[in-house]
Amino acid sequence: MHKLLAQQLVKATDEAGWVDLDKLCGLVVAAYEDIDRDRRRTDRSMSLMIEELDAVQRNLEHTVVVRTKELRAREAELQAQNLRFDAAISHMSQGLVMFDGDARLVICNQRFIAMYRLEAENIKPGDSLRHVIDRRIANGTFSGDPEHFIGNISVTIKAGQQITQFVELDDGRTIAVVRRPMPGGGWVATHEDVTERRLAEIKIAHMARHDALTDLPNRLLLRERLNEALAQVERGQRLAVLYLDLDQFKNVNDSLGHPTGDELLRAVAQRLRGCVKDTDTISRVGGDEFFIIQTGINNATDAEHLARRIVEALRAPYELHGHLVMIDASIGIALAPTDGSDANELLKNADMALYGAKADGRGVYRFFEAHMDARMKERRALELALRRAFDNNEFELYYQPMLNLGKGDIRCCEALLRWHHPERGMVSPVEFIPIAEEIGLIVALGERVIRWACQEAAQWPSDICVAVNLSPTQLASKNLLPTVLGALAASRLPPQRLELEITEAVLMQNSEVTLHTLHQLRSLGIRISMDDFGTGYSSLSYLRSFPFDKIKIDRCFIKGLGDNSESDAIVQAVAGLADSLGMTTTAEGVETREQLDLVRSLGCTDVQGFFYSPPVPASELAKVFAEQPGAKVAAA
Ligand code: C2E
Ligand code: CA
Ligand code: CA
Numbered sequence: 001m002h003k004l005l006a007q008q009l010v011k012a013t014d015e016a017g018w019v020d021l022d023k024l025c026g027l028v029v030a031a032y033e034d035i036d037r038d039r040r041r042t043d044r045s046m047s048l049m050i051e052e053l054d055a056v057q058r059n060l061e062h063t064v065v066v067r068t069k070e071l072r073a074r075e076a077e078l079q080a081q082n083l084r085f086d087a088a089i090s091h092m093s094q095g096l097v098m099f100d101g102d103a104r105l106v107i108c109n110q111r112f113i114a115m116y117r118l119e120a121e122n123i124k125p126g127d128s129l130r131h132v133i134d135r136r137i138a139n140g141t142f143s144g145d146p147e148h149f150i151g152n153i154s155v156t157i158k159a160g161q162q163i164t165q166f167v168e169l170d171d172g173r174t175i176a177v178v179r180r181p182m183p184g185g186g187w188v189a190t191h192e193d194v195t196e197r198r199l200a201e202i203k204i205a206h207m208a209r210h211d212a213l214t215d216l217p218n219r220l221l222l223r224e225r226l227n228e229a230l231a232q233v234e235r236g237q238r239l240a241v242l243y244l245d246l247d248q249f250k251n252v253n254d255s256l257g258h259p260t261g262d263e264l265l266r267a268v269a270q271r272l273r274g275c276v277k278d279t280d281t282i283s284r285v286g287g288d289e290f291f292i293i294q295t296g297i298n299n300a301t302d303a304e305h306l307a308r309r310i311v312e313a314l315r316a317p318y319e320l321h322g323h324l325v326m327i328d329a330s331i332g333i334a335l336a337p338t339d340g341s342d343a344n345e346l347l348k349n350a351d352m353a354l355y356g357a358k359a360d361g362r363g364v365y366r367f368f369e370a371h372m373d374a375r376m377k378e379r380r381a382l383e384l385a386l387r388r389a390f391d392n393n394e395f396e397l398y399y400q401p402m403l404n405l406g407k408g409d410i411r412c413c414e415a416l417l418r419w420h421h422p423e424r425g426m427v428s429p430v431e432f433i434p435i436a437e438e439i440g441l442i443v444a445l446g447e448r449v450i451r452w453a454c455q456e457a458a459q460w461p462s463d464i465c466v467a468v469n470l471s472p473t474q475l476a477s478k479n480l481l482p483t484v485l486g487a488l489a490a491s492r493l494p495p496q497r498l499e500l501e502i503t504e505a506v507l508m509q510n511s512e513v514t515l516h517t518l519h520q521l522r523s524l525g526i527r528i529s530m531d532d533f534g535t536g537y538s539s540l541s542y543l544r545s546f547p548f549d550k551i552k553i554d555r556c557f558i559k560g561l562g563d564n565s566e567s568d569a570i571v572q573a574v575a576g577l578a579d580s581l582g583m584t585t586t587a588e589g590v591e592t593r594e595q596l597d598l599v600r601s602l603g604c605t606d607v608q609g610f611f612y613s614p615p616v617p618a619s620e621l622a623k624v625f626a627e628q629p630g631a632k633v634a635a636a
Contacts, residue, residue: 004031005028008024008027008028008031009024011023011024011027012024012027089107089109090109090110090111092109092111092190093111093192094111094190094191094192095108095109095111095112095113095114095115095116095190095191095192096108096109096111096112096188096189096190096191097109097112097132097188097189097191098182098186098187098188098189099129099186099187099188099189100184100185100186101184101185101186102185103128103129103130103150103153103154104125104126104127104128104129105123105124105125105126105127105128105129105131105132106125106186107125108123111191112191115141115175115191115193116135116136116139116141116142116191117139117141118132118135118136118139119135122135123135129150129153130146130150133146133149133150134146140170140171141169141170141171143169143170153179153187156179156181157179157181157185157186157187158185160181161181162178162179162180162181163178163179164176164177164178164179165177165179166194166198172195173193173195174193174194174195174198175191175192175193175194176191176192176194177189177190177191177192178190178192208220209221209224211283211284213262213265213266213284214265214266214268214269214284215269216269216272216282216283216284216290217281217282217283217284218283218284218285219283219285221281221283222281222283222285222291222293223343225281225283225293226241226281226293226343226346226347227343229281229293229295229336230336230341230342230343230346232295232296233336233337233341234341237295237296238296238297238298238299238335238336238337239293239294239295239296239297239335239336240292240293240294240297240300240302240303240306240333240334240335240336241291241292241293241294241333241334241335241336241346241347241349241350242291242292242294242303242306242307242310242331242332242333242350242365243289243290243291243331243332243333243334243347243350243351243353243354244272244289244290244291244292244310244329244330244331244354245288245289245290245329245330245331245354245358246264246268246288246314246327246328246329247327247328247329247330247358247362247363248327248328248362248505248508249261249264249265249287249288249327250288251472251505251508252264252325252327252508254476254508255507255508256320256321256323256325256508259321260320260321260323260325263320263321264318264320264325264327265284265288267318267320268288268290268314268327268329269282269284269290271310271313271314272290272292272310272313272314274313275306275309275310275313276292276294276306277294277295277296279295279296280292280293280294280295281293281295291347291350292306292310294306297335300333300335300367303333303335303367304333304365304367307331307333307365308365310329310331311328311329311331311363311364311365314327314328314329315327315328315329315363328362328363329363330354330357330358330362330363330364330365331354331357331364331365331366332350332351332352332353332354332355332356332357332365332366332367332368333350333353333365333366333367333368334346334347334349334350334352334353334367334368335367335368339368349368349372350368352368352372352373352375352376353366353367353368353369353372354366355372355375355376355379356368356369356372356375359375379435382427382431382432382435383435383439385421386419386432386435386436386439386441387439387441389419389421390441390444390445394419394420394421394422395417395418395419395420395445395448396417396418396420396617397415397416397417397418397449397452397453397456397618398415398416398417398418398615398616398617398618399413399414399415399416399456399466399615399616399617399618399621400413400414400416400608400613400614400615400616401413401608401612401613401624401629402414402467402586402606402607402608403606403607403608403612403629403633404605404606405599405600405604405605405606405607405633406605407630408629408630408631408632408633408634409463409629409630410464410624410625410629411463411464411465411606412464412465412466412467412499413457413460413464413465413466413467413621414466414467414468414469414501414608414615415449415452415453415456415466415467415468415469416429416469416615417429417433417445417449417469419432433471437471437473442471442473442474443473443474443477443479446470446471446474447479447483449468449469450468450483450484450487451483451486451487451490451491453466453468453487453498454466454487454488454490454491454493454498455487455490455491455493456618457491457493457497457498458491458492458493460621460625461625462497464497464625465496465497465498465499465527466493466497466498466499467499467500467501467529468498468499468500468501469501469531470500470501470502470506472502472503472505472506472508475502475506475514475517475518476513476514480517480521481517481520481521484498484500484521484524484526485524494525495524495525495526496525496526496527498526498527499526499527499528499529499549499550500521500526500527500528500529501529501530501531501552502518502528502529502530502531503530503531503532503535504530504532504533504535504542507530507542507545507546515545515546518546519546522547522549527549527550528546528548528549528550529548529549529550529551529552529586530542530543530548530550530551530552531552532552532554532588533551533552533553533554533574534553534554534556534557534570534574535554535556540574540577543577543578543581543583544581547581547582548581548583549583549584550583550584550585550586550606551574551578551583551584551585551586552585552586552588552608553571553574553575553585553586553587553588553599553604554588554589555588555589555590555609556589557570557571558571558587558588558589558590558591558595558599558609559589561595561598561599561602562594562595562598568598568602571587571599571602571603571604572602572603575602575603575604575605576603579603579605584605584606585603585604585605585606586604586605586606586607586608587599587604587606587607587608587609588608588609589608589609589610590607590608590609590610590611590612591609591610591611592611593611595609595611596611596633607633611632612629612632612633
């Protein structure tokens with residue numbers, strides 16, 4: 001019997017053993033109802049579960065859809081990124097190349113291919129480094145030992161170093177290569193064509209050490225080269241330092257303009273290059289100043305030969321922008337080790353020697369001598385003394401007569417400045433006039449001379465003129481005209497009795513201003529003489545550039561007369577030309593009767609010189625005037 005029925009039967013049976021059927025039926029019905037309830041409950045939870053599963057399923061499906069969408073988007077993004085990356089690599093201005101740990105090509109861009117003139121179809125991922133190099137060897141964009149090259153790369157990559165190399169290609173290009181190691185033993189390298197930049201750098205470095213005008217080494221490079229050369233001196237070699245300065249360069253610059261001055265400097269540099277050995281250094285250190293380091297010399301004579309060669313080479317006329325220019329150079333020479341063994345000392349001593357050369361005249365070279373140091377000091381002292389002399393007025397004018405050879409009378413007296421130095425006695429104007437010019441005293445001193453000379457001449461017989469020397473600086477000064485007018489007015493000297501002597505150097509500055517001033521002076525009736533003719537640029541064309549009244553032929557020609565037919569010919573030619581231009585000719589420095597007769601026969605109209613009279617103080621002039629000048633200079 002069923003266990004449940006047995007239990008219900010027990011429950012429905014009373015103590016007497018009677019079965020209550022109704023009770024049993026009720027129990028059975030209740031039992032069925034229970035079972036039914038359970039089944040319904042189970043059904044319900046089953047359907048709940050199914051619903052839940054459904055929801056989960058739907059959720060999953062949704063997630064998959066979303067994820068797929070996301071993945072698609074990511075993929076597209078990656079693709080775009082890849083495209084951008086590709087574009088970036090191929091548009092890089094640098095060549096880019098990547099190798100893996102086995103030195104096999106991973107990637108390289110178009111620029112890399114083009115830079116080394118490779119062909120894209122021959123360069124593929126997986127190619128070995130050696131293969132790429134072989135291609136470059138074949139087209140001439142790689143020179144050197146490939147094994148060595150590869151070995152070097154592998155060493156630096158293994159060491160984890162980033163390196164930058166500048167590679168010079170045979171075609172003149174410079175490529176900067178930067179190699180960076182990557183994890184796994186590979187590397188990425190950028191190759192950049194830096195040719196332009198390198199050239200610019202080289203140019204800048206060159207400019208820092210060279211003079212822009214002549215392209216010669218500048219002072220900086222001069223020092224470097226001198227120090228290098230001096231190291232050789234320590235090993236027993238000798239060298240010379242030549243310090244060169246162009247005489248009167250300023251005049252060229254002032255008169256013909258800076259472009260012509262620059263042209264002259266370039267021409268001088270070119271001629272200097274032709275005078276020295278490749279191992280020597282020429283340097284331009286200032287306006288018209290050059291240094292030359294002459295290396296490997298045996299003795300002073302070698303330096304002397306070079307100096308002479310340079311003086312000769314620079315002396316030949318220059319044709320510049322249609323002008324014929326002549327210029328001299330002065331050179332000071334210091335030798336190592338004799339005159340010094342360090343750069344400063346040598347340069348200083350060469351400077352001193354140059355100063356000595358300048359003092360000796362134009363186109364001269366001088367070796368350094370110990371006493372030059374003393375002379376330099378003396379010069380400084382003289383400058384000081386000259387300023388003091390100006391304040392204390394230690395000056396006096398002497399006068400030297402000029403005689404007319406026709407009538408034998410004194411036509412004019414030249415005012416010549418004298419300085420009575422309290423200790424040194426009389427100092428020659430040849431010595432102090434250049435200093436006065438250099439220290440800027442000449443204008444004020446010259447004004448004083450003009451005033452004195454006019455005042456003095458006003459006391460002389462009315463047919464005798466006074467001649468005053470003008471330095472180029474005075475002519476360039478705006479004060480000249482007012483000073484002259486003031487001096488004439490104050491002294492009441494007629495302008496016709498004043499003569500102004502100028503040298504060719506003044507005409508070299510034939511700037512509009514100078515010529516205008518000269519014309520103004522001349523239109524007042526003042527006479528203008530060309531002084532020291534033949535010592536400067538000796539260009540007859542200067543005679544035509546201004547209507548001079550008188551030409552004074554320098555005494556160096558008079559000295560050379562007779563035994564030197566060249567001087568004779570020059571004096572005659574100048575006298576002839578002057579005559580045809582309506583000018584008179586004065587022979588300067590006539591010391592003897594023979595010279596007097598010669599200059600007369602060559603056509604000079606006047607003479608000046610010791611033969612007749614030296615310059616004398618104003619107080620002695622009356623005596624000179626009173627003598628019978630004609631008798632002494634009358635034709636023999
Ligand atoms: P310079 O204008 O050529 O003057 C003539 C010079 O020759 C004078 O020298 C005179 O003493 C000298 N002399 C005259 N006759 C003879 C002779 O027969 N033989 C020789 N060997 N020499 C003779 P000084 O007085 O020493 O003047 C020298 C130069 O100084 C002058 O040369 C002139 O250029 C300059 N100078 C003189 N005074 C002045 C001045 O007031 N202003 C300027 N700017 N320069 C002056
Ligand atoms: Ca003179
Ligand atoms: Ca003269």
